[in-house]
Structures are given as C-alpha cells and as structure tokens.
Amino acid sequence: MVVRMGKVESFDYDAGLGELRGEDGRLYPFHCTEIADGSRRIDVGAQVDFVVAPGHLGVWEARAVARRRP
DSSP states (O other): OOOEEEEEEEEETTTTEEEEEETTSOEEEEEGGGBTTSOSOOOTTOEEEEEEEEOGGGOEEEEEEEEOOO
16 A cells, blocks of 8 residues: 555535545545544645545545644
C-alpha cells in the first residue's frame, strides 16, 4: 500500500462526497466513510494522506483519507 499526499478540492457535506487532488495532479473522489478519523467531515483545502484503490465503474478512488499533521 502506497500512501500519497494531496489536498481536499471539494466536499459536499450533505451528500458526504468529495474530491481531492493528489500530488500527481489527478483528482480522486472519496466518500465520507473513507475519512480515517471517523468524523465524516473534512474541510476544503485540508492537506491529507490517502491511498488509491479501484472504485466503482473502474474509477480510482481515495481511501483511508487522513488529515496531515503540521
């Protein structure tokens, strides 16, 4: 498992869906259940660590999304 770094680009609090941009420039969707601390919420602009895994319909998704510690 390779841990990557990125930043939350968007997050819809009502739907629980978001996207983050990895250091490779790609956008990865994620669901609030993939936020590692269990909070189900994350701020846009938050720096995060995550892993990439195959998702629905052949799209790569972010999993185990964790806020980076300063």
